[in-house]
Amino acid sequence: xxxxxGLNEKQIEAVTTTEGYVRVIAGAGSGKTRALASRFAYLVNxxxxxxxxxxxxxxxxxxxxxxxxxxxxxxxxxDTGYINTFHGFCVSVLQEDSFAVSYPKNFLVIDNSxxxxxxxxxxxxxxxxxxxxxxxxxxxMIEMKKCVWEPEYYKDMIAMPLxxxxxxxxxxxxxxxxxxxxYLYQEKKCFALDYNDxxxxxxxxxEENEEIRLKWxxxxxxxxxxxxxxxxxxxxxxxxxxxxxHNNLFIVGDPDQTIYTWRGANIRxxxxxxxxxxxxxxILMNDNYRSSPEILAAANSLIAKNKNRFNKxxxxxxxxxxxxxxxxxxxxxEEADRVAKEIIELHKKGVPYKDITLLYRAHYVTxxxxxxxxxxxxxxxxxxxxxxxxxxxxxxxxCYLRMIVSQDDxxxxxxxxxxxxxIGQRRMEFLTNYAxxxxxxxxxxxxxxxxxxxxxRTGAADFIELIDTFAKDSxxxxxxxxxxxxxxxxxxxxxxxxxxxxxxxxxxxxxxxxVFEYETTCGEETNIVHYLEHAALFSSMDTGEGQDKVKLMxxxxxxxxxxxxxFICGMNEGIFPSRKTRTVNGMEEERRLAxxxxxxxxxxxxITEAGGANLDGSPRYPxxxxxxIDRDKLEFDSPVDEQxxxxxxxxxxxxTAFLQEDKDETTMEAGxxxxxxxxxxxxxxxxxxxxxxxxxxxxxxxxxRQISFHARLFKL
Ligand code: ATP
Ligand code: MG
Numbered sequence: 056x057x058x059x060x061g062l063n064e065k066q067i068e069a070v071t072t073t074e075g076y077v078r079v080i081a082g083a084g085s086g087k088t089r090a091l092a093s094r095f096a097y098l099v100n101x102x103x104x105x106x107x108x109x110x111x112x113x114x115x116x117x118x119x120x121x122x123x124x125x126x127x128x129x130x131x132x133x134d135t136g137y138i139n140t141f142h143g144f145c146v147s148v149l150q151e152d153s154f155a156v157s158y159p160k161n162f163l164v165i166d167n168s169x170x171x172x173x174x175x176x177x178x179x180x181x182x183x184x185x186x187x188x189x190x191x192x193x194x195x196m197i198e199m200k201k202c203v204w205e206p207e208y209y210k211d212m213i214a215m216p217l218x219x220x221x222x223x224x225x226x227x228x229x230x231x232x233x234x235x236x237x238y239l240y241q242e243k244k245c246f247a248l249d250y251n252d253x254x255x256x257x258x259x260x261x262e263e264n265e266e267i268r269l270k271w272x273x274x275x276x277x278x279x280x281x282x283x284x285x286x287x288x289x290x291x292x293x294x295x296x297x298x299x300x301h302n303n304l305f306i307v308g309d310p311d312q313t314i315y316t317w318r319g320a321n322i323r324x325x326x327x328x329x330x331x332x333x334x335x336x337x338i339l340m341n342d343n344y345r346s347s348p349e350i351l352a353a354a355n356s357l358i359a360k361n362k363n364r365f366n367k368x369x370x371x372x373x374x375x376x377x378x379x380x381x382x383x384x385x386x387x388x389e390e391a392d393r394v395a396k397e398i399i400e401l402h403k404k405g406v407p408y409k410d411i412t413l414l415y416r417a418h419y420v421t422x423x424x425x426x427x428x429x430x431x432x433x434x435x436x437x438x439x440x441x442x443x444x445x446x447x448x449x450x451x452x453x454c455y456l457r458m459i460v461s462q463d464d465x466x467x468x469x470x471x472x473x474x475x476x477x478i479g480q481r482r483m484e485f486l487t488n489y490a491x492x493x494x495x496x497x498x499x500x501x502x503x504x505x506x507x508x509x510x511x512r513t514g515a516a517d518f519i520e521l522i523d524t525f526a527k528d529s530x531x532x533x534x535x536x537x538x539x540x541x542x543x544x545x546x547x548x549x550x551x552x553x554x555x556x557x558x559x560x561x562x563x564x565x566x567x568x569x570v571f572e573y574e575t576t577c578g579e580e581t582n583i584v585h586y587l588e589h590a591a592l593f594s595s596m597d598t599g600e601g602q603d604k605v606k607l608m609x610x611x612x613x614x615x616x617x618x619x620x621x622f623i624c625g626m627n628e629g630i631f632p633s634r635k636t637r638t639v640n641g642m643e644e645e646r647r648l649a650x651x652x653x654x655x656x657x658x659x660x661x662i663t664e665a666g667g668a669n670l671d672g673s674p675r676y677p678x679x680x681x682x683x684i685d686r687d688k689l690e691f692d693s694p695v696d697e698q699x700x701x702x703x704x705x706x707x708x709x710x711t712a713f714l715q716e717d718k719d720e721t722t723m724e725a726g727x728x729x730x731x732x733x734x735x736x737x738x739x740x741x742x743x744x745x746x747x748x749x750x751x752x753x754x755x756x757x758x759x760r761q762i763s764f765h766a767r768l769f770k771l
Contacts (some may be wrong), residue, residue: 058096058129065340066090069305070097073277076332079307080325082369083354083654084345086459087307088615091279092122095136096129098277106136110275110297113284117438118615122281136273142292145253148260150441152267155260156213163247167530170194170238170249177237187230191555196231196733197238199766201251212239212252213259231733254289261296272300282615283308287319288763303330310365311358314611314648316640319763343369343654345617347376350660352689354653360683361643371656378690382663383677383699386627388572390429390665393692394622397661398433398605401620407435412606412618415654416631418558419443419565419670420624421607426569428605429593444594448551448559449566453590455533455541459582462498463488471497471695474550476514485509498522511623517683521545534586535570565671610652621656622663623649626678628706629669638715647681662689666699676703723749728771731762736771 059067069079069090081087081696083106095111098104109128113119123138137144152158165173178184188196201208215223220243224236242248248256261268278298280286285307286294298304308325314320329335343351348371355368382397384390396409413424413435422443428435428573443449443704457466472478478486490500498519505515521544528538542548549557573589574581606618625631632645653660664677682703683690723729727739729751737753749768762768 058093058100062086062090062093063340063342065338065342066093069307069338069340070094072336073098073102073337074303076302076328076335077305077338078283078325078328078335078341079305079338080308080310081307081338081340082343082367083312083651084343084617085309085369086342087309087340088118088122088281089125091281091305091307092125092129094279095126099130099132104276106130106132107137108274108276109141110137110144110278111145112278112280112294113138113615114285115612116140116143117612118281119143141293142250142253144292145257148257148271148701149248152260152264153256155264155267156256158246158256161246163245164248164250164253165242167194169247170197172248173238173241174234176241177234178569181233181237183233183552185553189553189555193234193238195234197403198251199731199733200235201255211627212243213256217243221621228660251289254293258289258293258296259725261293268296269300271295272297276301277303277305279305279307281307282312283311284313284325285315285320286321286324287315288321291321291324297536311361311647312614312651313369314614314644314651315725316644321764339367341367341370342372344372345657346371346654346660347373347658349376349378349688350653350656353379353660353684354650355392356654356685356688357646357680357683358650360644363640363643374657376431379653379660379684379688381663381681381691382661383688383691383693383696384663384665386572386667387423387568387665388427389703390624390663391423394424394624394661394663395427395431395433398461399431402433402703406620408603410619411622412608412613412620412655413622413624414608414610414613414655415624416610416633417561417625418609419561420630422562422565423555424607424624426593433605435605436605438606438612442594443562443565444590446559446562448556448562450564450594451547452538452563453587454540455545455547456538456583456587458498458522459529459537460587462522464497467497467501470545470547471501471518474546476518478513478515479511482509482513500718501699529583533574534581534583535567535574537583538570539567561670569668610648613655614651617655617657619656620660620661621652621659624663626662626664627669628676628703628710629671629673630679631678631680634669634671636680636714642711642714646680646683649678676706679703679707682707723768723770730766732767732771734760 058068062070063086066086066089067079070093073094079090080086091111095106095109098109099106111122113122119139126138137147139147146164149158149162153160153162171194174190174193217240220236220240224233224240228235242252261271275297278294280294285308294304306325306328310322310325313320313322329337346354351369351371358364359366382390382393384393394413398408401411415421421437424433425443451470454469455467457463458470467635467703468483471483486497486500486504488506490497493500493503495503501510501515502519504510505519525537525541548560548563551563569585573586610623623631631649632642636642636645662681664681667675667734669675677699684701722758723739723742725739725741728736729739730736731751731753734753735755737751738748740752740759741750743750743761748763750759751762752759
């Protein structure tokens with residue numbers, strides 16, 4: 056098979072320029088990823104390179120799997136080399152060479168929830184509480200300390216025997232040090248590596264061990280990176296370390312699709328690539344093979360509103376289709392209704408469900424959509440997340456309601472220690488034994504034994520009073536009121552706030568909204584029991600059999616992917632752009648995100664929004680991104696409410712005035728006073744452009760520290 060067949064001239068150039076440094080800068084859907092996959096196949100089939108000598112880096116595991124499949128089809132070879140994310144590749148390196156850092160091959164890769172478990176052990180051992188430092192702050196602190204790039208950390212973590220770490224942990228005097236050394240100790244004890252460690256350990260090995268670095272450098276004859284616009288400084292360093300021997304580096308990216316600057320990605324790496332490496336060949340591509348001209352025109356007119364951008368327009372090659380459709384509902388329920396109706400229409404016309412994808416900015420948006428899909432028996436599947444009613448905080452909240460009306464053991468078990476009431480495993484065992492011996496519920500067991508010594512110094516008495524009071528007073532009150540009150544008075548929401556779980560709080564707010572809607576549509580008859588029956592229906596309903604399902608995912612997850620029919624739901628101020636957007640650059644990133652969302656669509660694109668109120672109670676306006684799209688490129692399914700549009704414009708104008716100018720990376724000069732979220736106030740002593748970091752003397756520390764540009768520093 057001729058690999059070059061079907062590729063355009065620019066793509067062929069990208070595929071066949073195999074030696075040296077090559078950069079492709081091109082728009083969405085212009086065939087970058089396809090060129091990258093073809094290049095892999097070309098290297099193997101036409102140049103006879105061994106697949107195991109090629110490293111191909113993708114942004115997500117999902118895209119790595121897709122890439123491997125594409126390449127397998129092209130080469131027919133089962134050995135597809137290193138097609139992976141940066142983290143995945145680091146796991147491969149460490150599996151082979153972890154001995155260099157005295158780690159066994161079967162080390163453990165840990166995620167946030169594992170980190171929280173370790174933190175829980177440390178807090179328990181050292182008598183710390185969330186008031187000393189909430190978990191999310193502790194995780195941030197650990198990450199900051201690690202990303203500060205201090206050699207000591209690696210000496211601590213790698214060179215120090217476990218015993219010494221243990222001593223540091225137990226002799227630490229500040230909360231911060233206790234947590235940090237406690238965490239390092241826990242990590243080392245079970246040979247665990249968190250995401251930051253994966254890259255840093257690999258870098259450490261490459262820096263400290265010339266022999267190992269050379270081995271990998273020699274092995275990887277060709278290195279290719281997709282989605283280069285979102286590379287962060289550590290990944291960049293790793294790439295530099297790897298390509299130094301053969302000097303064959305191929306990168307592709309689109310500046311308009313940078314959506315991870317909040318996590319440290321830096322577009323300068325793509326734009327300055329030619330200044331960093333010798334004889335860079337740059338290939339620009341402007342043809343779009345994904346979307347209909349109508350979709351592309353709308354997306355182009357949106358992204359043109361970004362000020363900080365290099366102008367480029369994509370040229371459509373796909374057949375013409377319908378205009379981008381815009382649904383403007385009065386309520387979120389109506390919006391979801393329209394979406395479901397349209398899906399049914401499409402399905403009747405022969406469009407399989409799996410060709411339809413619903414995209415959204417925030418997870419909580421799925422609640423309304425899911426309810427309608429379930430009701431209409433449209434099968435669906437959620438990528439990147441759980442069904443709304445399966446989410447932890449939703450289940451917890453419903454169990455609080457169940458405690459009010461039925462006090463069943465399952466509900467009791469779920470929430471008795473959430474928030475912490477000092478009723479852990481041991482006390483639960485006691486209650487369980489008592490309950491089975493006396494044939495009563497766990498809640499009764501608690502009530503009968505509340506005066507016993509084992510239950511002294513626990514929150515048992517308060518909990519009983521809480522439930523009793525609610526059971527007595529809830530009769531006749533609206534369920535939404537009861538739910539809000541119990542989440543507040545039980546301390547459950549406060550717990551989420553101290554943990555910093557904004558997404559969970561958003562989900563709870565959406566649940567309250569759902570209860571409220573249920574009440575207003577069902578009339579006066581509703582009570583907690585009715586509501587729980589209604590909710591149970593959703594949580595147990597099957598989302599449909601087989602593979603032909605509508606897909607639901609966040610825009611971040613959809614990066615790099617494409618779908619025939621796309622709905623972007625919840626296109627409202629406060630949702631998309633997110634209400635957390637505070638800066639001018641942040642707003643431009645939101646617009647790029649909207650651009651990414653729009654350019655996923657192949658045949659038809661729908662943008663939907665609804666009036667009503669936001670989670671914080673503010674009135675909900677259509678998104679500025681709808682206004683950004685030229686009016687003649689949109690088809691509204693009902694007459695546009697011009698008054699609403701005018702009000703939205705006023706609202707957008709007002710809120711834009713509140714956006715802060717971003718601290719420009721390069722304008723913070725030596726001498727500037729700044730505040731660091733963990734280390735406090737300090738003075739920038741030096742600006743190190745090549746390391747993308749400042750050297751800062753903090754008031755609280757004797758020595759200077761190197762802090763990455765992307766750290767959250769505030770000018771004082
Ligand atoms: P994104 O910026 O969203 O990651 P991309 O530039 O990586 O997009 P691809 O996913 O590679 O774009 O390609 C988009 C679509 O266009 C794919 O369906 C691909 O098969 C098709 N395509 C790519 N190149 C060509 C071509 N030369 N002729 C026809 N179709 C093409
Ligand atoms: Mg791509």
